[in-house]
Amino acid sequence: MLKAIGFILLGFLLMELSGWFIHKYLMHGPLWKIHKTHHQPSKSFFELNDLFSLFFGGIAIVLIFLGVEALDFRFWMGVGISTYGMLYFFLHDVLVHRRLKWFDRPKNSWLMGIFKAHQAHHKTNQKEGAVSFGLFLVPKEYFKKEEQ
Numbered sequence: 001m002l003k004a005i006g007f008i009l010l011g012f013l014l015m016e017l018s019g020w021f022i023h024k025y026l027m028h029g030p031l032w033k034i035h036k037t038h039h040q041p042s043k044s045f046f047e048l049n050d051l052f053s054l055f056f057g058g059i060a061i062v063l064i065f066l067g068v069e070a071l072d073f074r075f076w077m078g079v080g081i082s083t084y085g086m087l088y089f090f091l092h093d094v095l096v097h098r099r100l101k102w103f104d105r106p107k108n109s110w111l112m113g114i115f116k117a118h119q120a121h122h123k124t125n126q127k128e129g130a131v132s133f134g135l136f137l138v139p140k141e142y143f144k145k146e147e148q
């Protein structure tokens, strides 16, 4: 049981870490052609950038498929990656970008921090000069209480 939780957390953590790295060095690098569809206004509901979500989702499905019989680390890491993906969808696609209008602007200060950090990432629609590449791993300053 403990092992399962450990591998779920590992899958989750690896997603944020590799996601940060991929976003900063590949998406805002050689893969900018795909990722820029997320930084520029789009006419349709789907963006070419959604390919990244499909890619990570595909990895999770393969891992779960390979590990489901033995219920080994592959299965649990697949579960961790899927959990990350779902949370990413709710926080990034729904809460921040409002692709589905399920929530209003967050009141919770942690959610507000995530929100502001990702908005800061979108201040630019260019390949260069973007900040705050993670979803959870973002500079502390965004979580400071708002003075109004």
Ligand SMILES: [Zn+2]
Pocket (backbone or CB within 6 Å): 023, 027, 028, 035, 039, 121, 130
């Ligand atoms: Zn970006």
Ligand SMILES: [Zn+2]
Pocket (backbone or CB within 6 Å): 038, 092, 097, 118, 122
């Ligand atoms: Zn975004």
